[in-house]
Amino acid sequence: MTTTLSPGDVAKQISQRYADAVIETTDTAVLINSQFLLDVAAFLKDTPGLEFDYLTHITAVDYFEYFELIYQLTSIKHNHTVLLKTRCYGRENPTVPSVVSLWQGANHQEREIYDLMGISFEGHPNMKRIVLWDGFQGHPLRKDYL
Amino acid sequence: MEVARVREYIYSDTELDRVESEVIEELKSSAVQPIADPDEWLDEVVKRNILTTTVDAVINWGRRSSLWPLLCFPACCAFEFIGAMSPRFDLARYGMEILRASPRQADLMITAGTLTWKMAPNVRRIYDQMAEPKWVIAMGACGISGGIFRSSYNVVPGYNRIIPVDVYVPGCPPRPEALIYGIRMLQDKIANRRNI
Numbered sequence: 001m002t003t004t005l006s007p008g009d010v011a012k013q014i015s016q017r018y019a020d021a022v023i024e025t026t027d028t029a030v031l032i033n034s035q036f037l038l039d040v041a042a043f044l045k046d047t048p049g050l051e052f053d054y055l056t057h058i059t060a061v062d063y064f065e066y067f068e069l070i071y072q073l074t075s076i077k078h079n080h081t082v083l084l085k086t087r088c089y090g091r092e093n094p095t096v097p098s099v100v101s102l103w104q105g106a107n108h109q110e111r112e113i114y115d116l117m118g119i120s121f122e123g124h125p126n127m128k129r130i131v132l133w134d135g136f137q138g139h140p141l142r143k144d145y146l
Numbered sequence: 147m148e149v150a151r152v153r154e155y156i157y158s159d160t161e162l163d164r165v166e167s168e169v170i171e172e173l174k175s176s177a178v179q180p181i182a183d184p185d186e187w188l189d190e191v192v193k194r195n196i197l198t199t200t201v202d203a204v205i206n207w208g209r210r211s212s213l214w215p216l217l218c219f220p221a222c223c224a225f226e227f228i229g230a231m232s233p234r235f236d237l238a239r240y241g242m243e244i245l246r247a248s249p250r251q252a253d254l255m256i257t258a259g260t261l262t263w264k265m266a267p268n269v270r271r272i273y274d275q276m277a278e279p280k281w282v283i284a285m286g287a288c289g290i291s292g293g294i295f296r297s298s299y300n301v302v303p304g305y306n307r308i309i310p311v312d313v314y315v316p317g318c319p320p321r322p323e324a325l326i327y328g329i330r331m332l333q334d335k336i337a338n339r340r341n342i
Contacts, residue, residue, distance in 0.1 A: 133264055
């Protein structure tokens, strides 16, 4: 069975490399600063012993004050997994870096989040709507969408 | 002689998105009111073509006894439809054992499932491609009115917004028996048709 790595241990390893990246560590996830997202993701993917070579899913939650993005990373090689979280602020044009350059599987998921939550991903090769049609007004999964 | 191009082919990705958006918006704005039962408005169109002999009884018999349904399965009602088609309920008893994948060979569209606005232009196009005479059965709550998804931003509130529906089969999903009853009702409707 896949083991869940302790977020504290993972956070410790991240902090050794990127001192300011980790904002908070909870029982279930590591919360990181969105500026460091791409660096931290690349670090987690390439560091021997971690090697998260598979992105299970990305999802987004609307907390009104901020949007939280949750990345579940899995290592097929070591059969372990960890949850990575990041936050982006502002409702007009929230932006986070795209991780498509690391995991191709992020492509459609990021487009779906853009479509339904309105978070744009910087560096995404094809940032446009996927489920709804072009020209649809608003982003339906936001809490203030009526 | 120059042949007029029926359809412009689009190769650009962004252009495709823009055109799709236009098509959906146009269909959405034109689909405000449900379309009435075809029997109510079809008469006026074909009144001058009326034929009241025993021939129409024979033709109607032929039509109702070989309804070929079209594959139109946007969602979960499809499984009840598949159940109805398979040996246990055996829809083939009514002369409709052949499911057509091509709309040009089908007479009956059974709309088994929720329809989204993104999919709506395609269903409309499939309906337009079916040869006359054609019939539509709205199967399940979603097909009739949008069902539990009616107030959603992306769901068509009933197939009758975009295509005329002949028979409504309620249920979520309807049992195969209900669908078979709906098809029997449609066959009765065809049998009573006075115009060809």
